[in-house]
Amino acid sequence: MSQYRIGRVNDEISRQMAVILRNVKDPRVQNCLISVTAVDCKPDLRFCRIYYSVINYDKKLDDKEKDKEIQKALQSASGYIRSELARSINLRITPELEFVRDISLERGAAVSRVMKTIEDELNRTEGGDE
Numbered sequence: 001m002s003q004y005r006i007g008r009v010n011d012e013i014s015r016q017m018a019v020i021l022r023n024v025k026d027p028r029v030q031n032c033l034i035s036v037t038a039v040d041c042k043p044d045l046r047f048c049r050i051y052y053s054v055i056n057y058d059k060k061l062d063d064k065e066k067d068k069e070i071q072k073a074l075q076s077a078s079g080y081i082r083s084e085l086a087r088s089i090n091l092r093i094t095p096e097l098e099f100v101r102d103i104s105l106e107r108g109a110a111v112s113r114v115m116k117t118i119e120d121e122l123n124r125t126e127g128g129d130e
Helices: 003-022 063-076 078-088 104-129
Strands: 033-041 047-056 096-101
Touching (some): 047 104, 063 078, 063 096, 078 096
């Protein structure tokens, strides 16, 4: 299968997952906003890895517990999600779904905070020298 087709399938699955995840009825998923950051299908389209990030959390649990709960919720809803995906995308085989948390947004925010503190510190030292 050509890479071009796999890329198109990845894009379409990503678009459809954004719609499907809004309709999941699990309260662990409804209490947060899940964004699909990337989709990676294997060349035979039997397995698909979906990278997601969580933007808004329920304030009752700490971060590690929240991550585990959301991961469990997505895995338990994967049958429903896969069936909805099969309805919306016409593929011969609907791939098995694996959900992987993408932490690149959080890493980027952390790097941005560090850069901002360094910039503020440099501005303070430059202002004090004059």
